[in-house]
Amino acid sequence: MTDNKRSRDISQPLENLHPDERLKAESDYLRGTIGESLLDPITGAVSERDTRLIKFHGIYQQDDRDLRSERRRQKLEPAYQFMIRVRLPGGVCRPQQWLDLDRLARECANGTLRITTRQTFQFHGVLKRDLKTLIRGICDTGLDTKAACGDDTRGVVCTVNPWWSQVHAEICSLAQALSDHMAWQSHAYDEIWLDRERTVTDDDVVEPIYGRTYLPRKFKYGFAVPPVNDIDIYTQDVGFIAIAEGDELAGFNVCAGGGMGRTDNEPATYPQLGRVIGFCRADQVLDVAEKIATIQRDYGDRVERSHARMKYTIDDRGIDWFRGELEQRLGRTLETAREYRFEHNGDRYGWVRGDDGNWHYTLFIENGRVRDRDDHLLMSGLRAIAAEHEGDYLLTTNQNLTIANVAPAKRERIEQLLHEHGLRDPAHYSALRRSSIACVAFPTCGLAMAESERYLPDLVTKLETIMHDAGIGNDSIVVRMSGCNNGCSRPYIAEIGFSGRAPGKYNVYLGGGHHGQRLARPYLDNVDERTILDHLEPMIRRYAKERQAGEPFGDFVIRAGYVAEVRDGREFNVRA
Ligand code: SRM
Ligand code: SF4
Numbered sequence: 001m002t003d004n005k006r007s008r009d010i011s012q013p014l015e016n017l018h019p020d021e022r023l024k025a026e027s028d029y030l031r032g033t034i035g036e037s038l039l040d041p042i043t044g045a046v047s048e049r050d051t052r053l054i055k056f057h058g059i060y061q062q063d064d065r066d067l068r069s070e071r072r073r074q075k076l077e078p079a080y081q082f083m084i085r086v087r088l089p090g091g092v093c094r095p096q097q098w099l100d101l102d103r104l105a106r107e108c109a110n111g112t113l114r115i116t117t118r119q120t121f122q123f124h125g126v127l128k129r130d131l132k133t134l135i136r137g138i139c140d141t142g143l144d145t146k147a148a149c150g151d152d153t154r155g156v157v158c159t160v161n162p163w164w165s166q167v168h169a170e171i172c173s174l175a176q177a178l179s180d181h182m183a184w185q186s187h188a189y190d191e192i193w194l195d196r197e198r199t200v201t202d203d204d205v206v207e208p209i210y211g212r213t214y215l216p217r218k219f220k221y222g223f224a225v226p227p228v229n230d231i232d233i234y235t236q237d238v239g240f241i242a243i244a245e246g247d248e249l250a251g252f253n254v255c256a257g258g259g260m261g262r263t264d265n266e267p268a269t270y271p272q273l274g275r276v277i278g279f280c281r282a283d284q285v286l287d288v289a290e291k292i293a294t295i296q297r298d299y300g301d302r303v304e305r306s307h308a309r310m311k312y313t314i315d316d317r318g319i320d321w322f323r324g325e326l327e328q329r330l331g332r333t334l335e336t337a338r339e340y341r342f343e344h345n346g347d348r349y350g351w352v353r354g355d356d357g358n359w360h361y362t363l364f365i366e367n368g369r370v371r372d373r374d375d376h377l378l379m380s381g382l383r384a385i386a387a388e389h390e391g392d393y394l395l396t397t398n399q400n401l402t403i404a405n406v407a408p409a410k411r412e413r414i415e416q417l418l419h420e421h422g423l424r425d426p427a428h429y430s431a432l433r434r435s436s437i438a439c440v441a442f443p444t445c446g447l448a449m450a451e452s453e454r455y456l457p458d459l460v461t462k463l464e465t466i467m468h469d470a471g472i473g474n475d476s477i478v479v480r481m482s483g484c485n486n487g488c489s490r491p492y493i494a495e496i497g498f499s500g501r502a503p504g505k506y507n508v509y510l511g512g513g514h515h516g517q518r519l520a521r522p523y524l525d526n527v528d529e530r531t532i533l534d535h536l537e538p539m540i541r542r543y544a545k546e547r548q549a550g551e552p553f554g555d556f557v558i559r560a561g562y563v564a565e566v567r568d569g570r571e572f573n574v575r576a
Pocket of ligand 1: 060062083085115116117118119120121122148154155218220235258259260261262309368438439440441444445446447486487488489490
């Protein structure tokens with residue numbers, strides 16, 4: 001149990017807290033010296049303090065890690081570049097916005113768009129001199145990058161299910177409203193990126209929810225619509241599980257305290273699943289969400305950042321304390337949670353007809369990278385479709401894309417454009433590949449220890465052969481790879497998860513729930529591909545022979561004794 005006194009941050013003197021707390025407090029509401037850093041022609045970087053502040057503006061300073069040693073050898077500064085993340089609640093993007101972002105990716109970034117595991121876009125390889133143009137361009141299309149990173153409310157995610165059109169629209173607009181409600185209020189963004197005059201000087205009204213020091217750490221909300229758990233609701237800090245009565249939305253079960261991040265060799269850190277604490281009506285969502293954030297604001301650990309996520313605040317004090325604190329802040333009790341059932345956490349690929357007669361096509365985009373390659377003209381194809389499409393583009397948290405709301409008369413034309421650009425039907429890919437996710441990792445991510453996006457496709461090919469030879473080539477196993485322990489692909493909830501330890505070396509996790517309901521357990525440490533395949537091959541063969549009807553791989557490895565079930569994140573690090 002952590003020392004509770006240090007968690008109660010708000011009244012603590014700043015010098016007793018993590019240095020980032022002072023940085024935030026002294027940043028003049030996230031302005032810092034970002035404006036000056038952008039103008040400094042001597043370096044491609046921003047100042048060290050500003051690297052931490054620009055995250056709140058949706059920007060990460062990175063350097064091209066493929067070039068790092070060569071630049072060092074030549075005594076040059078690292079090849080600095082920036083990653084920019086868009087705020088796109090619910091993953092909803094209009095075709096014109098797609099066209100604008102596509103153009104900006106080619107003009108200001110590395111010519112690709114990256115769909116993330118929180119259903120938004122990232123631009124990579126942006127040079128300092130192009131940052132402002134890019135961000136203005138994003139704002140011109142009606143989007144922004146505010147709070148896409150930093151110690152604040154990150155992208156609010158939402159199940160992609162446009163076929164349930166009325167309810168989907170309702171939940172999506174709640175996701176949008178929540179994102180707007182929780183976005184930070186300082187005018188720093190408009191001043192720095194859009195050259196607006198400073199207008200607000202009264203500090204007290206600047207951040208009514210957050211105050212000067214914002215949140216202790218990143219904070220994530222999500223909305224899931226059973227039976228689909230595509231957003232992995234239990235990994236969110238706060239999740240809202242939609243409860244329907246007939247065709248109407250009755251409200252949401254509230255789930256709190258999930259998170260994936262952990263650190264190798266630090267057993268006090270662990271992934272955790274959120275717990276359902278009650279039910280609220282749709283019109284209470286913003287209030288519930290805000291009050292939960294204020295609990296984390298007031299009680300989250302501001303001394304140790306590795307212990308600062310809300311999962312630790314809840315685990316240290318207990319879920320009953322948390323519910324009580326929430327109900328006190330709400331001034332009422334939560335209703336009893338309602339029944340619900342999830343079936344899977346993947347996407348529904350191909351064409352699906354909605355309840356209003358419109359069609360929706362979900363395309364498989366391997367690891368979310370949108371670019372043209374050989375005869376697979378993904379970027380050009382999606383550009384061509386966006387130029388004609390009158391519905392939406394919906395980004396999924398499995399890094400895919402749904403071309404939504406296609407009128408029946410337009411379906412054939414979309415199919416023709418997909419075909420002309422070599423964009424294959426998702427059924428062309430194995431169920432295994434369609435259930436795989438990799439985080440970005442090398443060459444852009446500064447924290448990567450091993451390859452992920454650039455390597456998982458090859459590993460999947462090898463696993464496909466094993467599955468095919470075992471006679472289960474059409475089956476799905478949820479496989480996720482992260483290039484380090486941070487878990488951006490949510491590997492600790494996969495049936496087979498990998499996290500990078502060193503180039504070519506991974507930890508392997510087994511036994512996550514097929515619909516995201518159970519954590520996996522560490523199985524192998526720091527092993528290479530040969531060792532991974534040597535272990536997985538006999539396991540997959542045995543699974544093919546001995547599985548019970550409908551038994552998912554994650555359940556089988558527990559029943560067969562390869563790993564013990566993890567019932568609570570606090571037992572994740574216990575080898576069993
Ligand atoms: Fe993540 C940090 C990429 C989803 C947990 N994540 C990073 C950074 C920004 C590295 C850094 O801090 O310098 C990565 C940038 C890589 C790059 O070059 O683009 C990065 N995270 C991503 C993305 C792009 C992975 C992807 O391939 O799609 C996802 C962007 C999401 C978005 O649009 O907002 C992404 N990250 C996640 C998720 C999954 C989720 O939220 O559903 C998690 C696990 C859930 C959670 O938060 O617990 C996640 N990222 C982390 C962590 C560990 C947090 C922790 O509690 O310890 C870090 C490191 C940190 O915050 O210190 C991190
Ligand atoms: Fe980078 Fe690690 Fe996240 Fe992968 S899991 S994107 S390597 S921080």
